Amino acid sequence: QLQLQESGPGLVKSSETLSLTCTVSGDSISSSSYYWGWIRQPPGKGLEWIGSIYYRGSTYHNPSLKNRVTISVDTSKNQFFLKLSSVTAADTAIYYCARLTGIAARRGIIDFWGQGTRVTVSS
Amino acid sequence: DIQMTQSPSSLSASVGDRVTITCRASQYIGTYLNWYQQKPGKAPDLLIYTASNLHIGVSSRFSGGGSETDFTLTISGLQPEDFATYYCQQSYSPPYTFGQGTNLEI
Numbered sequence: 001q002l003q004l005q006e007s008g009p010g011l012v013k014s015s016e017t018l019s020l021t022c023t024v025s026g027d028s029i030s031s032s033s034y035y036w037g038w039i040r041q042p043p044g045k046g047l048e049w050i051g052s053i054y055y056r057g058s059t060y061h062n063p064s065l066k067n068r069v070t071i072s073v074d075t076s077k078n079q080f081f082l083k084l085s086s087v088t089a090a091d092t093a094i095y096y097c098a099r100l101t102g103i104a105a106r107r108g109i110i111d112f113w114g115q116g117t118r119v120t121v122s123s
Numbered sequence: 124d125i126q127m128t129q130s131p132s133s134l135s136a137s138v139g140d141r142v143t144i145t146c147r148a149s150q151y152i153g154t155y156l157n158w159y160q161q162k163p164g165k166a167p168d169l170l171i172y173t174a175s176n177l178h179i180g181v182s183s184r185f186s187g188g189g190s191e192t193d194f195t196l197t198i199s200g201l202q203p204e205d206f207a208t209y210y211c212q213q214s215y216s217p218p219y220t221f222g223q224g225t226n227l228e229i
Contacts, residue, residue: 047159047167047210047221062218064124096166108214109157111178113166 002026004097004114012091014123018084022097022114029078030055035100035107038071038082040093041116048093052100052107053080087121094118125149125213129222136227140201144225146194146211155215156194158187161224162207170209171196203229 008020022036029036037052051061053071061069070083084091099112126149136142146156154174159167169178171187174194184205186197198205206229211222 046224047212049218049220052217060217064218102214106155106214108155108212108217108219109169109172110159110167110212111169111172113168116166 002099002112004099004112006095006097006114006117008117008119010118011120011122012087014088014121015086018082018087018091018095018119018121020082020095020097020117020119022080022082024078024080024099027099029073029080030075033101035102036073036080037098037100037110039096039098039110039113040091041096042090042093050082050084050095054107089121089123092119092121124218125152125216125220127211127213127220127222129209129211129225131225132223133226133228135229136201137229138201138203141197141199142201142227143198144196144209144211144227146189146196146222148192148194148213148215151191152213152215154190155213156187156189157212157214158185158196159210159212160205160207161210167210172214198227 003025005023035052038050053059068085073080094116096116097114098110100107102109128147156174158171161167175187209225
């Protein structure tokens with residue numbers, strides 16, 4: 001049974017770097033069928049696509065986050081990671097990791113989500 | 124970025140009703156349109172992908188349609204468990220943007 005579990009600090013200080021880990025169980029992160037991604041949801045608001053990664057290391061991140069995003073993968077541990085630098089209160093959100101599927105390069109269908117982890121940025 | 128606009132933002136309905144939510148893309152996206160359901164305190168769940176394909180395990184009460192820029196999600200015979208927030212999302216061009224959500228209330 002597929003499970004995605006986010007982990008990381010729930011509280012990050014303003015201007016510091018948010019670091020999250022997504023541990024995948026029940027599937028191989030090295031599957032050629034899937035990408036792996038991060039999505040966030042500020043309190044009471046909608047969903048925002050952060051970025052995604054393929055197991056071979058190719059990544060995409062949302063330009064709106066102004067190059068503050070780094071997404072990486074460790075296939076040996078079946079994990080992938082999110083780093084968001086120079087955080088502000090606007091980065092306070094629930095962060096979800098997810099499995100992405102689709103056709104060819106258009107792997108944007110989120111067919112499985114982690115439960116999400118709440119991150120608060122404090123001043 | 125492709126902008127996704129849902130309407131209405133909120134919708135009141137009763138058990139047994141049929142409701143339709145619309146989603147409009149700011150540019151052509153073919154049928155690369157997906158729908159998600161989110162209940163309070165939970166992660167979203169995929170309902171429909173590529174405009175009209177029902178995800179595994181999703182009730183046939185849900186149906187989707189449309190292409191190019193205009194799409195619909197229809198729920199027939201509303202059940203109590205269907206009251207939730209619904210999001211559309213385009214997977215045509217990254218960043219794979221979402222609509223603002225439609226809150227379906229009793």
